[in-house]
Structures are given as structure tokens and as C-alpha cells.
Amino acid sequence: MTLPILGSLPQQMSVLDLFLPGFTNLTSAASQALSGNLTGYTQLMCLFALAAFLKPYVFQLKRWFIEHCTSTIYIESSDETYHMAQTWISSHGLDDTSRSILAKVRTKQNPTQGHDLRTKKALRYAPWEGSFVFWYKNNLIHYQSTLVDVGFRKEERISVTCAGRSSVLKDLLEDCRLEYLNESKNKTTIYGHRGERWRKEKAVASRPLSTVILDEEQKEPLIKDIRDFIDPETRLWYSQHSIPFKRGYLLHGPPGTGKSSFSLSIAGELDMDIYVVSIPGANDQMLKGLFSELPDRCVVLLEDIDAAGAACSRGSSSDDSDKVEFQLADRGIAKEIYRFMFGHERCDGEVERRADEFAAKVPESKFSPAEIMSYLLPYRNRAAAIIENCEKWANSLLQEK
Structure with a gap:
């Protein structure tokens, strides 16, 4: 039996033709075009043909390089890392680098700038569904923003890519985190939720506990209990003892008695963020998903829990939380509110006398602290008129009730 023997390759055929068919002919034509042996029109056509021939191989080389020689980190817009990256991009003046930009009206402005046409409804810009490159620690970083399908809606997703390992990207995100924390210093971040995903809503200035007018016999033991609970030794x-590490407080009382303000001040005092859940709009599955995504240290505010009868429907027992009643203002609370409003700069005998006189004119357990503050605010620059008009204000408000 004889086997066919393959003949040798033609001399003009390169080994590369086995992998890139037509390579020899194209390079020969390109060589003639560049040497001037062809007409100008033919030269141009040869160059276009060469570009069309090489295009798929260039793209394959690009995909291979991205797959094997680069690192990428993805950031979802629903995660707080997204805000960290956006803060860093904005602070380094990269907002306008992308060719595709999203414009928004600034909801907050610097109070020192005043109010004029330059600051009213000022605009801010952020990269949107586009890409750009920038240098970071002598490394070229590729930033890209895309929209991805998440269920029945689209959400933005950021990707940052660099050549080599991801250590450079991790350093970049660490810088983003530190800059974000520095900007958020002395602020309390409030989170709401969309379905089972937490979303940052706003960051507000931390409120000192001293600004919440509450009976000291209630406030001090409650604060002490919270501090003891978050102590590392308590957690240990x-x-x-294999006991679930959780602590709940049921704040109840009429509107305006300081429940929300106290929650905000506790979060600010202990350097925690607040996660707000509206109980009437949440089911058991949603609550399970939300609570699984909570950080170790935070304040969870369950709003309107009485409206849904959640204590019964969700199997909670009264032993899981301490009840803290926020009552209407008695004489002592009314006096403390007056001293807080008018005695922060000086606390002398005159302020004490007026505080006692004011408290004596306010009916006990009829008005909330918020209602008393609303009455006092217009008189912040003329405290003497408070006593004179107090009785008229009280009678008018009682008639409305």
C-alpha cells in the first residue's frame, strides 16, 4: 500500500498563509503600492483591502489581550461603592472627560455661596453610558458606564479596567473609599429601599443628642443601654452564650414628640447610618432580603409599625424590644425647650426666670415638643414677647384640637 506524499509548498507561499489565507498576496500588493509601482487609486484600494483583511485579526488580538492581560472591577449603582467612585471622579475633575454625560440639577449647594443666578438650580455632571481613560499612579485606567437589565428595569453599572493584576484597581477604590468617608464625616447617611435592595437617599448633618428634648430620666438610661450593647465585650x-446579637426599642407616642429626631441623633452620636423600612409596604420576603443585607453596625428604623399590626402578623413578641414612650410636654420639658432655644449663648438668672414663667403658662401634657418649638421660633430675636403671647397661642391651639 502506498501513501500519497504531499508535495512541497510553492516558493511564493508563506507559512503564514496556512493561518492567514491570502497573507502573501496582500503583503505583495501592499509592498508594490508603497514602492510606487501602482497608480494612486490602486494604492488606495490596496490599503483599504489590507485594513479590511486585518480588521478581524486585530479585534481577536484585542479580545485576547483584554481577556488574558487586563483586570476589571464592576460596581453596581445600588451599592454604596458606586457613590464612592462618583465622589472620587467628581473631586478629581473627571466629570467632563467622558463624551457621554448625564446632567442633573444640584439639590444641595454650599450655604456660604449665597443665592443668585449662578447658584440657583446649579447643574452637576457625571459620566453616563460612555467611557474614558485617565492615569492613576502611572497606570492607564479605563472607566466605562453601561446600562444593564435588572428584572424589569435597567440600572447603571460601572467598570474600571487596567493592564496587569487588579492591585492597582483595589488601591484606586481604597482611595475612593477614604475620600468618601472624609466627605461624609459628621454626617448621617439615610437609606431607603426599592424592593429588596437598599438605596442611599441622602446624607444629613449629624444631630447632637443635646438637641433632642426628652425627659432625662428616659434619655440617659436609654443611651447608656445602647452604648453597653454595642460594646465589643457585650457582643463577645x-x-x-449563643444568644442572637440584637436589640430593639419601640418608640411610641403622639406625632412631634421627637421619635424620629431621637433616632437620627442616636445614629449620629454612635457614628452609624440609618436604614428606613416602611412596614405597611413590606412583606415577609422583602424584610428577610433587606435584613440580610444590613451592615453589622447600623440603626434600623421601622416606620409606622402600628399601621400594619406588625407585632402580631410577623410573630414578634414584646420581649424583643424595650418600649420607650415619647410623651407630650410637661412643665419640665417646656422649661428645657425654652432654655435650649434661648439659653445656649448665656444662662443667667434672667433666662431661668423667663423659662419658669413660660413653662407655667404652657398647659401640661397638651402640646408636643415640636409644637412648642414652632411657637418659639418666630420669637427667637424678641424673647420678651413670648410670655406676653403665650396664653393666646395656647388657647388658640387647644381650640383647633
Whole structure:
């Protein structure tokens, strides 16, 4: 039996033709075009043909390089890392680098700038569904913003890519985190939710506990209990005794008595963020998903829990939380509110006398602290008129009730 023997390759055929068919002919034509042996029109056509021939191989080389020689980190807009990256991009003046930009009206402005046409409804810009490159620590970084399908809606997703390993990208995100924390210093971040995903809503200045007017016999033990609970030794004790590490407080009372303000001040005092859940709009599955995404240290505010009868429908027992009643203002609270409003700069005998006189004219347990503050605010520059008009204000408000 004889086997056919392959003949040798033609001399004009290069080994590359086995992998890139037509390579020899194209390079020969390109060589003639560049040497001037062809007409100008033919030269141009040869160059276009060469570009069309090489295009798919260039794209394959690009895909291979991206797959094997680069690192990418993805950031979802629903995660707080997204805000960290956006803060860093904005602070380094990269907002306008992308060719595709999203414009928004600034909801906050610097109070020192005043109000004029330059600051009213000022605009801010951010990269949107586009890409750009920038240098970071002598590394070229590729930033891209895309829209991805998430269920029945689209959400933005950021990707940052560099050549080599991802250590450079991790350093970049660490800088983003530190700059974001520095900007958020002395602020309390409030989170709401969309379905089972937490979303940052706003950051407000931390409110000191001293600004919340509450009976000291209630305030001090409550604050002490919270501090004891978040102490690392307490957590260790819970773990050693296999007890779930959780603590709840049921704040109840009429509107305006300081429940929300107290929650905000507690979060600011302990350097925690607030996660707000509206109980009437949440089901058991949603609550399970939300609570699984909570950080270790935070304040969870369950709003309107009485409207849904959640204490019964969700199997909660009264032993899980301490009840803290926020009452209407008695004489002592009314006096403390007056001293807070008018005695922060000086606290002398005159302020004490007027505080006692004012408290004596306010009916006990009829008005909330918020209602009393609303009455006092217009008189912040003329405290003497408070006593004179107090009785008239009280009678008018009682008639409305």
C-alpha cells in the first residue's frame, strides 16, 4: 500500500498563509503600492483591502489581550461603592472627560455661596453610558458606564479596567473609599429601599443628642443601654452564650414628640447610618432580603409599625424590644425647650426666670415638643414677647384640637 506524499509548498507561499489565507498576496500588493509601482487609486484600494483583511485579526488580538492581560472591577449603582467612585471622579475633575454625560440639577449647594443666578438650580455632571481613560499612579485606567437589565428595569453599572493584576484597581477604590468617608464625616447617611435592595437617599448633618428634648430620666438610661450593647465585650458575651446579637426599642407616642429626631441623633452620636423600612409596604420576603443585607453596625428604623399590626402578623413578641414612650410636654420639658432655644449663648438668672414663667403658662401634657418649638421660633430675636403671647397661642391651639 502506498501513501500519497504531499508535495512541497510553492516558493511564493508563506507559512503564514496556512493561518492567514491570502497573507502573501496582500503583503505583495501592499509592498508594490508603497514602492510606487501602482497608480494612486490602486494604492488606495490596496490599503483599504489590507485594513479590511486585518480588521478581524486585530479585534481577536484585542479580545485576547483584554481577556488574558487586563483586570476589571464592576460596581453596581445600588451599592454604596458606586457613590464612592462618583465622589472620587467628581473631586478629581473627571466629570467632563467622558463624551457621554448625564446632567442633573444640584439639590444641595454650599450655604456660604449665597443665592443668585449662578447658584440657583446649579447643574452637576457625571459620566453616563460612555467611557474614558485617565492615569492613576502611572497606570492607564479605563472607566466605562453601561446600562444593564435588572428584572424589569435597567440600572447603571460601572467598570474600571487596567493592564496587569487588579492591585492597582483595589488601591484606586481604597482611595475612593477614604475620600468618601472624609466627605461624609459628621454626617448621617439615610437609606431607603426599592424592593429588596437598599438605596442611599441622602446624607444629613449629624444631630447632637443635646438637641433632642426628652425627659432625662428616659434619655440617659436609654443611651447608656445602647452604648453597653454595642460594646465589643457585650457582643463577645452574646456569642459565648449563643444568644442572637440584637436589640430593639419601640418608640411610641403622639406625632412631634421627637421619635424620629431621637433616632437620627442616636445614629449620629454612635457614628452609624440609618436604614428606613416602611412596614405597611413590606412583606415577609422583602424584610428577610433587606435584613440580610444590613451592615453589622447600623440603626434600623421601622416606620409606622402600628399601621400594619406588625407585632402580631410577623410573630414578634414584646420581649424583643424595650418600649420607650415619647410623651407630650410637661412643665419640665417646656422649661428645657425654652432654655435650649434661648439659653445656649448665656444662662443667667434672667433666662431661668423667663423659662419658669413660660413653662407655667404652657398647659401640661397638651402640646408636643415640636409644637412648642414652632411657637418659639418666630420669637427667637424678641424673647420678651413670648410670655406676653403665650396664653393666646395656647388657647388658640387647644381650640383647633
